[in-house]
Amino acid sequence: MLHRLIPALLALVLATPSMAVVLGGEIVDQRGNGRFVLLDTNVPFDVGADNFNTDNLYAFDEDQNILLTEPIRVDFGGDNGVIAQGETVASHYVFFDSLAGVHYGYVDFDAPVLGIAAFQDTMAATDFLANNSVNYISTELRGLEPGDRVWVDGQDPHRLWVFWAGSSPGDYIRVFTEKSLGAMM
Template sequence: MSRLLAVLCVGFLMSSPAVATVINGEVLRQNGNGEFKLLDTSVPFSVGHDNFNTDHLYAFDEDQNILLSEPIRVDIGGDRGMIPQGTTVASHYVFFDSLSGVHEGYVDFDAPILGIAALPDTLDATDFLANNSVNYISTDLRGLEPGDYVWIDPDDPFRLWVLWAGSSPGDYIRVFTEKSLGAMM
């Protein structure tokens, strides 16, 4: 019976359309009244300099399950700051585009986090993993400023923590996870 159930589950995953690999999030503390928002990329939108201006913590999925033809550099995580060639990654964008204040929260993924691009150079170098239905504006202003913190939960590698002092133009990062079973291709 358990073998049949396993076959049915695999069959369901293989026949199901790709689903979001950002699975949850929450704003735990801030000066405003924001909440976590998972953005639907099937409806085109723009992200960047003051485009949202809310207290919400946002996330959306970018390219999923891409086999890296060359290594990519990350600012947090990775093996000595690199995710090696031959690794299959899923890419996600996480940001606050608030007016002001301190924001603390988390985002959960369906696969362990491999690394994070948090500075303009690493974000630029990994734009090939961006979502084609999203218009990225003011890309020279992306990243985190001094005093902003982001980390992978040491007890739960599926959870990303953020502690950001939001202001114009906002805080933006790209998160790389292992191959997502929820976004089978």
């Protein structure tokens, strides 16, 4: 009987959409009283234009496991600032929308980080990977400000670090990870 169930279970696993996801995060040090918040995109919301105004570090998943039909340019990572055509990527949005504050923290993903769009032009060029249930407002103000830093952990490619000084309208980046093999099981 088990030999008849295995093909059915395998078909179910292969038919289930896979996703690379934000696993969690933490604020390690901060001028403020925030925490890490993983947003649920099943409930529509607006992001941008100072609509959060908290000391929290936020993240949510955008489009998942998309086969790139053309290369995309990134500000950090990639191969010489490019993620190649033919690569399968998952997209995630990470932001800090405070009135005035500084924080140092990280976000963990279940797949290694490939690259980061951190400035207006690269974010606009990758909006095709946005989440359809999220309303992105004041998109012309996205990105990082001078002095803000973002980097992938040298010991753990699944961890993204941020050191951001937020002010109006905040700091916003798009993070691209590899396809999640763990989510396929």
